[in-house]
Amino acid sequence: MKRRSIVKYAAVAAALSLGLTACGGGSGSDDAKAAGTVRVTLANHVWTEGIKAAIPEFEKSSGLKVELTQLGEDQLSDQYNVKLNAGSDEIDVMMYRPLQEGKAFAKNGYLADLTSKVSSDANWDWKDYQEGPVKATTADGKVVGVPIITEREVLYYRKDLLQAAGLEVPKTMEELEAAAKAIKASSPDTAGFVARTGKSAAVTQFSSFLYSFGGDFTDSSGKSAVNSDAAKTAYAFYGGLIRNYGPANVSTDMSWPEAMAIFTQGKAAFYTEADSLYKNATDPAKSKVADTVGFAAMPAGPAGSKPYNIPSWGLAVNQASGNQDNAWKFIQWATSKERTLAAQKAGVPGPRASVWSDPEGTSTYPKDLAEAIAASAKNGVGHDRPEVVTVGKAREIVGGPIVATITGADASAAADTAHEDFQKFLDTEKK
């Protein structure tokens, strides 16, 4: 008897303590403004590393305290989904992907209007920003973000392998295919070509092939164009390169870390990828082939060399934050000309025209990469994925034929299926 009552007491005590902890949680700090803090959420990126190291100087000059949260890409977008959906004011500054979440965030009213702020400081100079990136961080005529990183697709290649095979750097798609074929034939252990293969992940890197073959995801009237002849040829070409000259047993889930690993382990001759990731290939700590990597602009297809040229990341202010002025101070500092130059020298291509025209801006880049970037900036296309609200779903649809052709299915049939689904998707999104 006695023992039973003790057990009951214990149970009640446990329940009480649980109840108390439940009540004790969730006290958001509304005093961020008063305390002079700014809460910043950033993605894992070379750019972030540079900013992180420089934050103390910002804290000193502004008197604000920076609370930094750093997350991987997927975790970051999940975090935003949860917090912004709940109308949380716990984020002031957010690093976001204008082409991935930009439209959705703007539509949901998650992003504060920065129009008056960007034009308030002539020294900071909003006009210095390249037109393409600015377009991507503008929604309904309002500026909702400041671009920080730009990207173009370039060709990474192995100088030593090309030399050994007596090949020139490919200038056209045909030459690329021929070179990949020759290298795969001469050394079966080395892939001629590697690139992203994941259904969603590959879409952005496939886009430059699509444009160079003369296609696009949608036509001028906003209808699906993924079953055009140009698109079908591009799908067949990209999938075929990987299927025929790619790594043995190629996985169809590769994003850039996996594809980059194959290239930097010395297991592939050609690799098409965003230029902003070049450090992964040229840094001896990360790459076995650091000293033999060369760069070139995207090979030309029937429509010329048309790589994407996009702002991959930007900084925005959370509409629900009660701390928007401090948030803007942080952005202003992090995107200043000096900081942009420093980031660019550390290997992150930026969006400021003045930094690109400054010789120091490209002083740390491999010469061939700087040339490839300059060429791509001239004839680049301003998007690398379908320009819609629910980008995640659209990418899965238009990426379908990529993985289908990699696994040996017919590109034309896969493109027709994708076209139907994509048109359906576009119709529901218009509603």
Next chain:
Amino acid sequence: MSVLNPPRSAPARSAGRPPGARENFSAWANRHRKWLFAAPAMIFVGVLIVFPLAWTLYLSLTDSQGSVRAASEFIGLQNYLTVLSDVDRFWPAVGRTLTFTGVALVCEVVLGMCIALLLWRPFRGEKWVRVAILLPLVATPVAVGMMWRLIFDPNIGFANQLLGMIGIPPQPWLSGQDTALGTTIFMDVWQWTPMVVLILLAGLTSLSEEPDEAARMDGANSFQRFFYITLPLMMPTVIVAILLRGIDALKTFDILYATKGKGGGSFHEVETLNVYAYGLSFDYNQYGLSSAVLILFFMIIIGSMWLLTMRKKAVSK
């Protein structure tokens, strides 16, 4: 004395003083003692379990998408009809969920039983063996997923190099459309069999020795003793193990997500219900549909739990 029998008589008051509010409260508290003490726990359950469930149920009846705070319309059972008639993603996901759970469970229980029987009788070095067996259990599933992903990498992975040494051609493992689900099941078995071993070992050590000894006297061999004595006596424990592990396996997410990412791979090779619902929410922002999938999923879990509990009651009798 039991705490739940409050004294019926009112507490004695000192003469001449009006009854104070405090005394009234304590009398009230005394009368409602069982509710008062249970209240924090009830509130806790209500806030953390009942409310989210009810909210999910409500969302599943609306066309909520894009943002949960955006205006959404009540559309009745439309989401359920959409989901239940979706033969591209939903039904295959149900099939994968059941396959994953079923195969993993059978492997884990059979393997777990074998290992538990091995560890049942004392032997030299059993301490070390026990520690070694429990190691996978203490690792974080996401880390386990990452580790196996590296091992099973088709090009630079250790698994294929090992196979190469003994002359077997490299396998696609996680990247093969037909082999991905099997590979993730293998990981689940690797990680969770120890838990089944623990439960079964606890059950074995609490068995009484007499029936076993009696059978031995009667000349039963070890197989007979296991199948006719040990196993029937162990059945309640086995069902507990199946119940605990089954619910967990149905809900598996971390291993799948860490190895194949969003959508369970490019061909949705390992897209179970949980991964599918996650993708609907976080990738497509279709909260109504996602909630409908989750409610159906919840019913599947409740249903399988109920079946197993019934079975356990029957066995325990």
